[in-house]
Amino acid sequence: MKTCSGNCGHRDPLLCAVPPYMLEKVAEHGKTAKARRTALDSLQITNFFRSKRREIQRAFQAMGFASFAAGPGGTLSSQLERRVYDAQNTKDLPGRLVRSEGGPKSADPAVNEVYEGAGQTDSLFRDEYGRNSIDDHGLPIVQTVHFDRRYQNAFWDGAQMIYGDGDGKLFGSFTTDLDIIAHELTHGVTQNEAALVYSFQSGALNESFSDVFGSLVKQRAANEDAGQANWLIGDNVLIGKKYALRSMKAPGTAYVNHPVLGTDPQPASMAKYAELPAWEDQGGVHINSGIPNHAFYLAAIEIGGQAWKKAGVIWYRTLCDLLPADATFARCAQATIQAARNEFGGGSLEEKAVNRAWKTVGVL
Numbered sequence: 528m529k530t531c532s533g534n535c536g537h538r539d540p541l542l543c544a545v546p547p548y549m550l551e552k553v554a555e556h557g558k559t560a561k562a563r564r565t566a567l568d569s570l571q572i573t574n575f576f577r578s579k580r581r582e583i584q585r586a587f588q589a590m591g592f593a594s595f596a597a598g599p600g601g602t603l604s605s606q607l608e609r610r611v612y613d614a615q616n617t618k619d620l621p622g623r624l625v626r627s628e629g630g631p632k633s634a635d636p637a638v639n640e641v642y643e644g645a646g647q648t649d650s651l652f653r654d655e656y657g658r659n660s661i662d663d664h665g666l667p668i669v670q671t672v673h674f675d676r677r678y679q680n681a682f683w684d685g686a687q688m689i690y691g692d693g694d695g696k697l698f699g700s701f702t703t704d705l706d707i708i709a710h711e712l713t714h715g716v717t718q719n720e721a722a723l724v725y726s727f728q729s730g731a732l733n734e735s736f737s738d739v740f741g742s743l744v745k746q747r748a749a750n751e752d753a754g755q756a757n758w759l760i761g762d763n764v765l766i767g768k769k770y771a772l773r774s775m776k777a778p779g780t781a782y783v784n785h786p787v788l789g790t791d792p793q794p795a796s797m798a799k800y801a802e803l804p805a806w807e808d809q810g811g812v813h814i815n816s817g818i819p820n821h822a823f824y825l826a827a828i829e830i831g832g833q834a835w836k837k838a839g840v841i842w843y844r845t846l847c848d849l850l851p852a853d854a855t856f857a858r859c860a861q862a863t864i865q866a867a868r869n870e871f872g873g874g875s876l877e878e879k880a881v882n883r884a885w886k887t888v889g890v891l
Contacts, residue, residue, distance in 0.1 A: 543682040544707045544761065545698070545772065546813035552788050553679075553697060562787075565677045565694050572618070572675060605659055607649045608667040611638050614674045614689075621671050621687060637672040637702040641690060644708030645670060647748045651709075651740065652716065655747075655835055656843045661715035668712065672702060681707055683714040693764065697787060703763040705748060707772075710741030710760065721850040726805055728855045730812035735819040739842050742775060743835040753827040753834040775824040778817030793817030797856075797889030819856060822884040826863075829880035837877055841866045860885035 557563035612622035613635070626638050633639055645668045652658035660666040669687035678691025681701035688711055690701045701707060714737050717723055723733040738760050746756045761772030765782065774781040778793035794800055794817050803811040823842060827834040841863055849862035863881050871877040885891045 543680045544701060544711060544764070545680045546808060548792070548808055548813070549772075549788055557697075557787060562694065562696065565679065572678060572680075605665055607646065607653070607660065608665070609642055609645050610667055610669050611642050612669070612671040613638065614671050616673050616676045616692075618675050620674075620689065621669060622673075635672070637690070637692075637700060640702040641670045641672055641688065641708060644702070644705050644744075645688075645712065647705060648709040648712045648740075648744050651744050651747055651835060651839075652843075655839065658716070661712060662719045666715070681711055683711040685715075685718070688712060695766075697766060699764050699766050701764055704761050706738075706741035706745040706760050707764060708741075709744035710737040713737040713740040716740070717846060720847045721854065722852045723850065723854060724852050725809055725812060727810035727812070728815070729853050730809050731815040732819055732850075732854055732856070732859050734812050734816035735823070736842065736846055738773060738775060738816065738820050739823050740839070743839045746833070747835050750833075752832055753838070754831070756834070758824055773817070773820070775820040778821050793820075795821045795888065818888050818890065819859060822860070822888045822890065825884035825887055826881045829883065830877055837871070838881075840870055841877065841881060844870060856890045860890045 553565075554563050557565075608628045609626075610621075610624060610628070611626040611633075612620075613625045614620060614622035625635070626633050626642055633642075649660060649668065653660075661668065671687065671689045674689045674691050676692075677694040679693055679698045681688065681690045683689075688708070691698075693699045693701060714733070717733055717736055723729045723736070725733055741760060742756065742758060746753075749756075758776035759771040759774055759781065762770070765772055767782075767785075770782040770785060772781060773791070773793060778795040779791050779799075781791040781793070782788055783790050792801070792814050794815065797818060800818065801811045801814045803814070808814055823838065826841075827838040830837050844866040845859065845862045849866055850859060854862070860881075863885070864878060867875065867878040867881045882891070
């Protein structure tokens with residue numbers, strides 16, 4: 528089974544909502560030439576921004592993430608600061624500033640959706656876990672909507688969020704799912720904490736932590752406990768009532784017999800772990816993330832109550848304090864058990880639930 532050390536060279540991919548294998552399916556099996564071309568264009572844009580992200584990461588290393596985020600002459604704040612821009616269906620970034628912190632609502636629903644989504648994400652991390660924005664140093668949350676025409680993705684590029692409108696046939700607007708907004712912003716948190724290497728098991732953990740906190744932001748906004756939540760990621764953006772991008776409750780069932788995408792390939796346990804080469808989904812980061820996703824779901828259900836209160840605390844402390852960049856699933860399992868012990872005591876319900884969850888998915 529392949530894992531990755533810090534020398535694998537996969538620290539700087541583009542962190543997108545829609546996995547590349549889904550867009551590749553559309554590019555190959557889309558029902559029309561236009562659909563296939565749109566998916567191919569989205570993949571090409573992703574590749575372009577992947578190289579741009581490398582430049583951003585080098586700037587972070589040279590200048591420090593917080594100072595870079597503030598911008599020339601800028602300052603960092605202990606209060607939430609949001610800025611929403613409109614690319615006006617071009618590739619020009621960040622675009623035209625259309626809403627700033629405390630400003631009035633826009634006539635554009637997409638602007639308001641990402642503004643409120645960033646606020647809900649910040650509120651979870653700030654109010655529940657004591658975090659000061661994405662980098663814990665007051666990073667302004669910068670987001671751009673209406674990127675390009677029919678762009679089929681949303682992504683964190685290392686400094687800001689960017690959202691496409693989708694093609695309106697397979698994918699809808701990427702601003703409509705709160706969990707997608709929170710998922711992508713959480714990549715920024717991971718970038719500043721464990722900095723999980725984006726390949727093989729550490730990359731799957733990177734994706735999983737984003738799904739975990741994306742789901743928790745959605746659950747908290749709806750005031751749902753673990754048993755009430757649907758545990759789906761992206762159930763609005765993938766058009767069709769019975770489709771979503773991923774399911775944490777039942778990986779492999781988010782979409783079944785989709786006319787273009789086929790069936791969700793995520794495994795729910797190590798028995799079906801996908802052994803993939805590095806060039807295919809970075810070694811399966813979006814596919815194998817189903818395993819730690821399911822472990823979190825099982826732990827949260829057994830602990831009960833509002834999942835962000837206990838299970839979320841355990842996963843947050845793990846991400847911030849206990850994981851190396853090249854963590855494997857087994858290392859993460861042990862770290863979450865340790866975090867549960869630290870937070871709630873040895874032999875506690877929480878520690879036992881986390882332990883059982885990882886055993887159920889076959890990691891321990």
